Amino acid sequence: MRVNFTVNGRPQEADDVWEGESLLYVLRERLGLPGSKNACEQGECGSCTVRLDGVPVCSCLVAAGQAEGRDVVTVEGLADFAKQRAEGGCASGACGTTLQDAQQWKAKGTDSQTGEGTELSPIQQAFIDAGAVQCGFCTPGLLVASDELLERNPNPSDADIREALSGNLCRCTGYEKIMDAVRLAAARQSEEV
Amino acid sequence: MPTNGAPTKITQGSQTKGGIGESTLRPDGTLKVTGEFAYSSDMWHEDMLWGQILRSTVAHAEIVSIDISEALAMAGVYAVLTYDDLPTEVKNYGLEIQDTPVLAHGKVRHHGEPVALVAADHPETARRAAAKIKVDYRELPVITDEASATAPDAILVHENRDDHHAGHVPHPNIVHRQPIIRGNVEEARKRADVIVEGEYTFGMQDQAFLGPESGLAVPEEDGGVHLYVATQWLHSDLKQIAPVLGLPEEKVRMTLSGVGGAFGGREDLSMQIHACLLALRTGKPVKIVYNRFESFFGHVHRHPAKLYYEHGATKDGKLTHMKCKIVLDGGAYASASPAVVGNASSLSVGPYVVDDVDIEAIALYSNNPPCGAMRGFGAVQACFAYEAQMDKLAKKLGMDPVEFRQLNAMEQGTIMPTGQPVDSPAPVAELLRRVKAMPMPPERQWESSEGADVRQLPGGLSNTTHGENVVRGVGIAVGIKNVGFSEGFDDYSTAKVRMEVIGGEPVVTVHTAMAEVGQGGVTVHAQIARTELGVTQVTIHPADTQVGSAGSTSASRQTYVTGGAVKNTCELVREKVLEIGRRKFGSYHPAWATAELLLEGGKVVTDGGEVLGDLADVLEGEVVEIEEEWRHRPTEAFDLRTGQGNGHVQYSFAAHRAVVEVDTELGLVKVIELACAQDVGKALNPLSVVGQIQGGTTQGLGVAVMEEIIVDPKTAKVRNPSFTDYLIPTILDTPTIPVDVLELADDHAPYGLRGIGEAPTLSSTPAVLAAIRNATGLELNRTPVRPEHLTGTA
Incomplete structure (x- = not known):
């Protein structure tokens, strides 16, 4: 089909x-x-x-x-998705994504071999900065889930983060750095407001 | 000049940014967060086929017949292979003992053993074709434990053994036996005021790395094959693959793909040979990707174990003796069982001083799933048992369990049961002190004015308690792990380092075959190159077999050994660069000849800090490239009767304090906090060090309260091969993990570092168990603990 x-x-x-x-x-x-x-x-x-x-x-x-x-x-479009959302006049970032918005934006193509100079979304940058990436196999799913959490709840408590990410397994990190990354992205997001 | 374990110089006070000791960020981080990092299951090739493996549905059986005709006739199927299609006389492989058939021949020895291979143009076509292969099995009785393995009339899992352990084992169904005898237990027992005995059971744990076994084999024009794969040791794979394919090693090129975790589970081959066989047969690229169900059958697990311990102590709390027997179930094939036996026996006493010991460790051949390497490797099972013993002894003596441990803690200079002196810092008592001194999480939150968040209570959002029947417990444990390959193994690594000027900047390329499995070796290699060669720009070349072996990414060894190799090669490159500098500029400044010179911040400087010139000028028009092997101190085999020998390279220590809350009515456990103190020698990258400790700690937590592969004792079949039924800790199951890092240099190791990856996996489990015992008053001699063990309904 x-x-x-x-x-x-x-x-x-x-x-x-x-x-x-x-x-x-x-x-x-x-x-x-x-x-x-x-x-x-x-x-x-x-x-x-x-x-x-x-x-x-x-x-x-x-x-x-x-x-x-x-x-x-998908994770490949997450940076542009987040950028579009930020530019969309939703200052808190907590306004969710309407279906209409979701259908209006477009990700840029990337062809970098090294990823250098790639523009990242706040949550992607926070995962790198906090050491939340080891093998990285869980990372794409966690990024999409974390980004969605911060979209609807810009100041999550630790228990909120754990609940929101409880469907994403990670075998390398013990989750501590993932908690750090989400907290970091939330803090950076609230500083910008 | 390879340096055979000579103490290496510690570079002090590097001025180069991004060198060792800094928490530099992963060079692969951006690719991993954008989804562009190419893991082995992401490989794609024009015109590629999909490989599928047909696995045995029974654990032990003779194969009466295999009929592939219907599968072969299916549209879209390009090849169906069985044992009869193997191209050479070499039909087995194995890490140490070549006892594992590439495809079953006449017999299967465990549930899920590979029987036939299919290549097709769509994965679903391949799966359906595999399902159409008819295998007629005549089932045999199954060997599932020590009693059935060593019974007088026991059926032999492997007949006609001729491996190098066959001659000294008491029964052909025992892979390897390692006794360790030191002092005189019978005499020492007379001095004991208290004696504690215990029988412990350790469940079968799975590595559960998230990136499934996968790879792509591409046939090449010269008749060879190029394999892109996720593994822990490219060169070990190569040695096992090439003979089965009937190819010289140079015709099997291997490139490391992105590896989605490993934890020991990628030491053995999985789909490597199968993909190559299908690619060579069809002349097309073949991709194989296991799903999670198959992954549970596709790699070895952590050995389940039975451990029998006896300890004695005087009434003032000094250990008198220890006697133990450790029975590890190796399953159907040897894998790493002999080395796991060596670890279990030599580390069975734990980080304690006990002069009189009588130790025996064995690994069985059985029809259970094959077991081999997993993080902690034999030391994990022993730690679970000896730490339970320590608590029992302290209780019987009426002593504080931490003080009792500290009283018996080993230190630098202690002689191991193997006769080997511990010749670097062993801060066991200090780690216990630190972990005990950490602040405690608040108690009985549910009684506070805010009340409890139900998500933080046992049962969580199931809303099974608001504090009723919840009791708190605290437990402490400490462990000892060896670092590097032991028992006389030639455990070397190779590093190739190239230095040149590109665009006016000095640039270094580091090329090793080290498998980056997530641990951050690539980060550390770049840091070492910056520190040693004073550059900012370091490129990490992809790992492949075009450079010498880097050994395995296991045994907590890569930063030590391949890191050591990178450091050593960088030092050789530096000498060469300085030679060039002296030749070009020596006549301009006397310090070129007289001073000790360093490379820092892109410049050549004297040890007094005087700048002699830019590296870019020295290297202009020159390329320095050196490939060199590096070895740590040699080790010795353990004597087969007495277990004596300087078998280990280095030891690694961690201690944990677990705080748990248990709903005693429902048997639900919530781990509130799992604090760790660990000596790391020198933290080359502190962020990564803490990440390793937290990750290892969580795997120990998993096997304490949830993780176990359940094998039916009647059929030896695996009952829970999925993430639905085999549970690993989620972010809700995992508590905060505060980490206290101690850095006491080991003068024998590069930069004084200590391998760190495994130690935190050891003491985490017994600390959680001790905390649950503390909360419930139950004895709990098995791990993992399940609700029925706490409610008396087991």
Whole structure:
């Protein structure tokens, strides 16, 4: 079958999709967007978390066909997504993303080999600065989930952070630096206001 | 000039930014947060096929027949391979003992053993084709524990063993046995006022790295193959892969892909040979990616263990003797079992002074899943048991458990049960003091005016308690881990360092085969190069087999050994650079010949701080490139009868204090805080050091309260191969982990550093167990602890 949907603001078309393929598979193997990760492929680890019409979902549990006509944000588009949101007049960053907004923005292409000079979203920068990245396999899903948390709750308590990220497994860090990263991003965000 | 374990000079007071001791950020950080970092499962190639492995559905059986015809006839299927398709006489592989079949031959020895391979144009086609292969099994009785393995009429897991342990083991179903005898336990026991015995069970833990086993094999025009893969040791893989493919090693090129964690689980081969076989057969690139279900079968686990301990002590609290037997279940294939036995036996006494010991450790062959390396490697199981013993002894003596430990703590100069003196700082008593002195988290929050946030109570959002039946407990534990490969292994690393001027700037390229698995070795290599060569710009070349071996990313060894190799090669490069400087500019300033010279901040300076010139000028028109091996101090094998020998390179120590709250009615445990104090010798990157300690601590927490692969004792089949049923700690299960880092230099090691990755995984588990015992008053001789063990409903 053919599936048409929007990924990071760009219309995408995937052909010859077998009906059993997940959104995760189509992103990774058909659209060249392997940033969303395949740690468990059973909805337990959160490494494949993307926004589907603004809602965080495990893309491994979404059939590709369910994405037809909808809007997907992956880690590859997170920096531009966050920038667009910040420029969208929502000073607190806590205004959520309406479906209309979600469909109006577009991620820039990146082709850097080293990532140098890449513009990052606040949460991405905070993950690097706080040492929240080790092997990095959980990172894309945690970034999408953390970004969504800070979008709706700019000043989360520790318990709020833990609750919001409880669907994302990390095996390397013991989560302490991830807590630090979310706190750091929240603090930087409130300084800007 | 390789330096065989000579004490290395410590560079003081580097003026170069981003050198050792700073918390520089990961060079791969940006790629990892933008989703552009290429992990092994992200590999893609035009025209590639997908490989799928058919695994045995039973644990122990003869294979009567395999029928691949239906699978082969499916549209989209390019190849189906079985044992009969293996191209050479070499059909087995293994880390130490080559006992593991690439594909099963006539027999399967554990649930999930690879039987056949499929390559197809879509992963689902490959899966469906694999399901159409008909394998007829004739089931055999299963060996599942020590009793069934060593029974007089026990069926042999491996017949006709000819490995180098076969001659000294008491039974062919025992992989390796290592006794350690020192002093006289019978005599020492007479001095004991109290004796404590215990029998402990340690469950089977999974590494549960998040990046699944995966890679891409690309056939090459010269008949060879290029394998992009996630592994812990490229050169070890290469040595095992090439003979099975019938290729010389130079025709098997290996490049490290992004590795999504490892923790020991990537020491053994997984999909490497299978992908290469399919690629060479079909002439097309072949990608294999395990899903989580398969990953539970696709790598070895931590050895489950039974541990029998006896300790004695005088009434004033001095240990008199220790006798123990540690039975590790190695499962169907040897993997790293012999080395795990060596660790378990030699570290079984813990970080304590005990002169009279009688120790025995064995690993079994069984039909359970194969077990091998996991973070902590034999020392973890022992620590769980000896720390429980310490608490029992302290209780029986009426002493404070920390004071009792401190009274018996080893220190620099202590002789290990192996006869090896501990010749660098061993601050065991100090670590216990520090961890005990840390401030305690507030108590009984639910009685405070704000009340409790239910998310911070046992049961969490299940809303099972608001403080009723919740009791607090505190436990402390300490452990000892060896660093580096032990027992006489030639544990070297290679580093190639290139220095040149690019765009007017001095630039260094560091090339090693070190597997970056997340630990941050690439960060540290760049820091070392900056410190030693005084440059800012350092490029880390991708790890591959075009440079000599860097050894394994395991045993807490990479910063020590490959870091040591990078340091050593940098020193050689520096000498060469200074030679060039003397040749070019020596006549302009006498200090070129007379002073000790350093490279700092892009300049050549004297040890007095006088600047002699710019590195860019010295290197103009020159390229200095050196590749060199480096070795730590040699070690010795343990004597097979007495266990005596200077077997270890270095020791690493950590202590934990766990604070838990237990809902005694429901048996639910909430770990409130898990504080750690660890000696790291020298923190080359403090941020990464703390990250390693917190990560290791959390894996220890996991096996204390939730993580266990359940194997059916009747069928030896794995019952919970998924993240739904095998639970690892989430961010809600994990408490705050305050870390106190001590830096006491080991003069034998580069920069005085100590390998740190594993020690925190040891003491974390017994500290949590001690805290739960403290809260509940229960004995709890097994880990992980489940609710039924706390409610008496087990």
